Amino acid sequence: MPGLFLGSQYKKIMRMTMRSVMRKISVGLAKESKRYLSSAMTRGPNTWKDNQSSQILLSPPLVSLDIPEIWASDSNYYDHPSSWKNSNAQIATIIDGKSIAEEIRSRVASEVKRMKEYVGQVPGLAVILVGQRRDSQTYVRNKIKACEEAGIKSVLVELPNSCAEYDVMTSVLNFNEDPSIHGILVQLPLPEHLDEEKILSVLSLEKDVDGFHPLNMGNLAMRGREPLFIPCTPKGCIELLIRSGVEIMGKKAVVVGRSNIVGLPISLLLQRYHATVSIVHACTKNPEQITREADIVVTAAGVPNLIRSNWLKPGAVVIDVGTCPIEDPSAEYGYGLVGDVCFEEALRVASAVTPVPGGVGPMTIAMLLCNTLDSAKRLHGFS
Numbered sequence: 218m219p220g221l222f223l224g225s226q227y228k229k230i231m232r233m234t235m236r237s238v239m240r241k242i243s244v245g246l247a248k249e250s251k252r253y254l255s256s257a258m259t260r261g262p263n264t265w266k267d268n269q270s271s272q273i274l275l276s277p278p279l280v281s282l283d284i285p286e287i288w289a290s291d292s293n294y295y296d297h298p299s300s301w302k303n304s305n306a307q308i309a310t311i312i313d314g315k316s317i318a319e320e321i322r323s324r325v326a327s328e329v330k331r332m333k334e335y336v337g338q339v340p341g342l343a344v345i346l347v348g349q350r351r352d353s354q355t356y357v358r359n360k361i362k363a364c365e366e367a368g369i370k371s372v373l374v375e376l377p378n379s380c381a382e383y384d385v386m387t388s389v390l391n392f393n394e395d396p397s398i399h400g401i402l403v404q405l406p407l408p409e410h411l412d413e414e415k416i417l418s419v420l421s422l423e424k425d426v427d428g429f430h431p432l433n434m435g436n437l438a439m440r441g442r443e444p445l446f447i448p449c450t451p452k453g454c455i456e457l458l459i460r461s462g463v464e465i466m467g468k469k470a471v472v473v474g475r476s477n478i479v480g481l482p483i484s485l486l487l488q489r490y491h492a493t494v495s496i497v498h499a500c501t502k503n504p505e506q507i508t509r510e511a512d513i514v515v516t517a518a519g520v521p522n523l524i525r526s527n528w529l530k531p532g533a534v535v536i537d538v539g540t541c542p543i544e545d546p547s548a549e550y551g552y553g554l555v556g557d558v559c560f561e562e563a564l565r566v567a568s569a570v571t572p573v574p575g576g577v578g579p580m581t582i583a584m585l586l587c588n589t590l591d592s593a594k595r596l597h598g599f600s
């Protein structure tokens with residue numbers, strides 16, 4: 218499977234790297250270019266081949282994506298958007314996040330088994346849930362179930378809505394010290410009286426499987442840096458794009474929403490994959506004029522049916538992260554989920570769309586398992 222990546226995006230990055238290096242040589246920067254090229258080569262395809270047996274995801278380490286910051290002057294280098302599928306009558310592909318997530322989860326399970334055989338330990342995840350939000354309870358229940366199915370140990374701490382900051386921080390600090398726990402997450406949002414920033418900042422950087430610690434987020438934002446963890450939902454979006462064969466490099470991407478959980482990190486991550494990224498948010502004037510230019514739209518506004526057909530360019534790829542709970546007495550837990558995208562309309566304009574439910578949501582949980590496994594491997598020096 219890594220071959221798929223090598224066959225398209227990586228080749229393109231290497232081609233661009235070579236071009237940039239050639240340009241640099243021509244302007245007298247031969248020494249620096251040679252150093253860059255040799256390091257790009259050593260952490261490039263060879264590294265990938267070496268790791269193939271235990272590699273689960275197709276998305277590569279971020280540092281391996283780095284290329285010199287040189288603006289391309291040859292306009293025919295990128296695929297022109299006009300070469301994208303362009304018919305209004307087209308019915309988009311539905312990106313099946315549920316089945317992709319299942320495949321990833323079964324690969325995580327195999328790796329957990331292998332780790333148990335070689336190290337005698339399984340990864341451990343601690344989940345802290347404060348309060349009784351029904352949606353949070355569902356997500357946490359699903360996370361615990363997914364851990365069980367993958368052979369990952371999980372511990373759940375449930376605290377009442379009225380608890381003090383001190384109680385949450387004490388739980389986090391205890392798990393920081395527990396060697397059987399490799400990942401810790403505090404389910405968000407927290408009740409209003411609790412200071413999220415304060416709580417997340419005491420979480421051990423090495424166990425921050427949500428990737429919300431300011432240092433992990435900062436490293437995601439900075440070129441040449443590799444965060445220990447990439448937030449689960451954005452990481453899942455990229456994995457969906459790559460697995461659906463969507464080219465990211467050089468494409469115009471628009472992110473709708475700027476939350477710390479999704480909007481901000483996905484915009485940073487798309488930049489790391491060399492998309493040209495715009496962010497629209499609640500204060501943006503005429504956001505549809507901006508999204509209409511986009512090859513890739515990732516939306517995380519939490520506003521049902523915000524994205525209508527006139528917000529989309531024909532052939533765009535649409536990733537719907539919006540999950541808005543709506544009352545549904547006939548549903549198992551009394552509510553259903555709707556996304557940000559008017560799905561029926563998007564199907565007629567876009568080239569690919571994720572559904573809600575069954576799109577990004579299941580990927581969030583699959584990526585959490587990946588991050589927990591990665592953390593355990595790192596902490597036990599197992600590859």
Ligand SMILES: Nc1nc2c(c(=O)[nH]1)N[C@@H](CN(C=O)c1ccc(C(=O)N[C@@H](CCC(=O)O)C(=O)O)cc1)CN2
Nearest residue numbers: 355356402403404405406427449574575576578579581
């Ligand atoms: N600590 C965190 N809090 C929150 C995160 C997060 O990544 N870390 N993200 C969201 C909620 N979330 C995970 O916690 C999450 C959202 C949706 C799903 C999911 O599988 N959705 C399914 C439908 C599930 C259902 O039946 O309701 C789908 O879309 O198909 C998983 C996790 C906010 N908080």
